[in-house]
Every structure is written in C-alpha cells, then in structure tokens.
Amino acid sequence: MDKQLNLLYLSATDTTAKIVKEIAYGIGEPVKEYNITLPGDRQKELSFHNDEVVIIGVPVYAGRVPEFLTEYFVNVKGNHTKAVFLVVYGNRDYEDALLELEDIFEGNGFIGIAAGAFIGEHSYTGKLAAGRPDEDDLKSAREFGMKIKDKLININAHGKIEKLIVKGNYPYKERKYQQPVAPETNDKCINCGICATHCPKGAVDLVNFRVVDATKCIKCCRCVKRCPANAKAINQESFIQFTQGLIDKFSITRHEPEIFL
Ligand SMILES: Cc1cc2nc3c(=O)[nH]c(=O)nc-3n(C[C@H](O)[C@H](O)[C@H](O)COP(=O)(O)O)c2cc1C
Ligand code: SF4
Ligand code: SF4
Structure with a gap:
C-alpha cells in the first residue's frame, strides 16, 4: 500500500x-x-x-x-x-x-x-x-x-x-455573479460567537456577531445551519425566490x- x-x-x-x-x-x-x-x-x-x-x-x-x-x-x-x-x-x-x-x-x-x-x-x-x-x-x-x-x-x-x-x-460554465447578499441576525441571537469563529471567509465581525460583510460572504450557509439559536438567515427576497425555484425544479428527481x- x-x-x-x-x-x-x-x-x-x-x-x-x-x-x-x-x-x-x-x-x-x-x-x-x-x-x-x-x-x-x-x-x-x-x-x-x-x-x-x-x-x-x-x-x-x-x-x-x-x-x-x-x-x-x-x-x-x-x-x-x-x-x-x-x-x-x-x-x-x-x-x-x-x-x-x-x-x-x-x-x-x-x-x-x-x-x-x-x-x-x-x-x-x-x-x-x-x-x-x-x-x-x-x-x-x-x-x-x-x-x-x-x-x-x-x-x-x-x-x-x-x-x-x-x-x-x-x-467551463461561466460563473455568474449576483448582487452581494448575506445572512441577517434576528433577536434570538445569544451572542455565542459560533457564526464568527466558524465562518470559512471571516465575513462575520469578531466583536459584533450581528454584522456580516456581504462582500466577503460566499453564502455557504455554515453560520445559518450552525447557529444554535436559529438567529441567522438570508432574508433577501431575491435569495428566497431563487431558493424556492431550486426546490420546485430539483427536489422531485x-x-x-x-x-x-
Ligand atoms: C454558493 C453556492 C452555490 C451552489 N451551487 C450549486 C450548484 O451549482 N449545483 C448544486 O447542485 N448545488 C449547489 N450548491 C449546493 C452545494 O453544492 C451542496 O449543498 C453541497 O452538499 C455543500 O457541501 P458542504 O456541505 O460540504 O458545504 C451550492 C451551494 C452554495 C453555497
Ligand atoms: S451563532 Fe447565532 S446565536 Fe451565536 S452569535 Fe451567531 S447569530 Fe448569535
Ligand atoms: S454564509 Fe458562510 S461566508 Fe457568509 S457569513 Fe455565513 S458562514 Fe460566513
């Protein structure tokens, strides 16, 4: 071997x-x-x-x-x-x-x-x-x-x-760049800091965890899925519609x- x-x-x-x-x-x-x-x-x-x-x-x-x-x-x-x-x-x-x-x-x-x-x-x-x-x-x-x-x-x-x-x-397929969007933080946030220390791009502010730099964020959704309080989500309408379109088209097969x- x-x-x-x-x-x-x-x-x-x-x-x-x-x-x-x-x-x-x-x-x-x-x-x-x-x-x-x-x-x-x-x-x-x-x-x-x-x-x-x-x-x-x-x-x-x-x-x-x-x-x-x-x-x-x-x-x-x-x-x-x-x-x-x-x-x-x-x-x-x-x-x-x-x-x-x-x-x-x-x-x-x-x-x-x-x-x-x-x-x-x-x-x-x-x-x-x-x-x-x-x-x-x-x-x-x-x-x-x-x-x-x-x-x-x-x-x-x-x-x-x-x-x-x-x-x-x-x-290769051309990369399409969308308007920068990033997760927002709601009032359930318990200030644990997980989103900041776990972000693959260092896009969440290390002092104020509610602040996300949309120009750095890659929308990987790690912070959304790891937040223990369900406090982070990408709420922009364009993102919600895009995601719903994916579900409608690609969740069947x-x-x-x-x-x-
Ligand atoms: C920015 C972004 C773009 C994505 N593009 C595609 C895609 O083109 N096709 C697809 O089927 N899934 C796409 N996905 C979904 C991921 O490829 C998929 O959820 C993968 O399992 C994530 O891997 P991870 O859990 O290791 O991060 C995309 C996800 C993100 C965050
Ligand atoms: S992981 Fe969730 S609860 Fe913890 S600081 Fe980030 S947004 Fe707040
Ligand atoms: S979506 Fe990913 S890149 Fe954007 S702030 Fe959350 S963990 Fe960082």
Whole structure:
C-alpha cells in the first residue's frame, strides 16, 4: 500500500466531509486530515510525495469549484501524487466542477486515479436533497473506496496509470455573479460567537456577531445551519425566490452518486 492516505477538503455544511471520510473508510487505511474550511487552515503551502494518495473533496458552487478555493489550490503541490477527486452537489447539477478539479490538481503535479460526484443536502435549504448523504450514499462512498483500494493495488503491482476521464465540458460554465447578499441576525441571537469563529471567509465581525460583510460572504450557509439559536438567515427576497425555484425544479428527481475509475 502507499505510504500515507490524506484527506484534503473544504466542507462548509459538513456533507463533503462525511463523504470524503466514508470513501477513506472504504479504502481502509489510516488517514491524515487537512480540513481547509476555515481561513486559518488555508495559510500554509502543502506538498505531497509520489508514495502518497490524497482524496480531494469540494462542494460544487454554481457548477464549478468554489472560486476562492482555486486561489488557495495554487499552494497545494504534488509530485506524481495519486489523487481521488470528489465534488458534492445539492441535487441540481455539478456541470464542470469535477473536470475543473481534475485540471487544477493534475496541473499541480497530481495524477488522477478516481473521481466521484456525490449529493449533499443543499446549503441554501433543508428541502433539497434533505438529509443527504444518507445511508445509501454512504454505502456507495464505502464501495467506491473499496474499488479505489483495488485500483491502487493494481497500480502498485504494474506501475501503469491510464488517464482519468471525468464528465464536464470546455469552456467551463461561466460563473455568474449576483448582487452581494448575506445572512441577517434576528433577536434570538445569544451572542455565542459560533457564526464568527466558524465562518470559512471571516465575513462575520469578531466583536459584533450581528454584522456580516456581504462582500466577503460566499453564502455557504455554515453560520445559518450552525447557529444554535436559529438567529441567522438570508432574508433577501431575491435569495428566497431563487431558493424556492431550486426546490420546485430539483427536489422531485433524486440524483445518484457517479463514479469514474
Ligand atoms: C454558493 C453556492 C452555490 C451552489 N451551487 C450549486 C450548484 O451549482 N449545483 C448544486 O447542485 N448545488 C449547489 N450548491 C449546493 C452545494 O453544492 C451542496 O449543498 C453541497 O452538499 C455543500 O457541501 P458542504 O456541505 O460540504 O458545504 C451550492 C451551494 C452554495 C453555497
Ligand atoms: S451563532 Fe447565532 S446565536 Fe451565536 S452569535 Fe451567531 S447569530 Fe448569535
Ligand atoms: S457569513 Fe457568509 S461566508 Fe460566513 S458562514 Fe455565513 S454564509 Fe458562510
């Protein structure tokens, strides 16, 4: 087996983290975790050797890899390091996110050996892909891990890796920028500070937790879902309508995980 299995992931509302860990469980090796969700965890450069494997997981934002992460990923280097690419999306579509993730890391010295697109409860609402990943998703993730393990044994025995082909198109889907919106705070706030210390972008003021910098906020909804008092919510009418449109259109058909090996 390879020297070290690593997990590198961002997961604002924990769905990506669950799937990354379940894939690793299926591979069955001890792991080293690099959770890059908080700004402080994205400060240092990382490099991996050719006898390591890295599972790289990100949520899909607008059919792409979250843009602010692409800036950080320049600092993550491989040296013929084997990689598993994972995108997690909210039952709408993942469009070009998986292809983009593969391109970024293969350009940084990694070699893709497997990839997957899984489904997680939508960041914006509990009414789209509610409760996912569920037991079936986690079983799929474990089975995917077992297949990766077999592939690694094969690669180590024969030394040959064929080019990994994933779904996606060029040019990548264009990122559309909406008016900045951000969560508001209601009177139930108990001033616990969780929203400020857990924000992946440092957008919540560290002194006055009611103040959110809309220009920094990425609408990941971590503060909304983690607030113990139900005090944070994105209330802007345009956001509410957009989210309702997603529920109406994409909550009927259940998407299933896709894997590429
Ligand atoms: C800004 C933003 C954009 C998103 N864009 C998409 C999308 O294009 N397609 C989709 O199906 N889900 C989309 N989602 C939902 C997330 O991809 C999904 O909920 C994912 O499970 C979140 O991962 P996490 O729990 O690890 O943060 C988006 C979420 C956010 C916050
Ligand atoms: S997490 Fe909720 S209760 Fe705690 S400070 Fe933030 S808004 Fe207030
Ligand atoms: S303030 Fe914005 S970026 Fe920060 S946790 Fe809340 S939704 Fe995410």
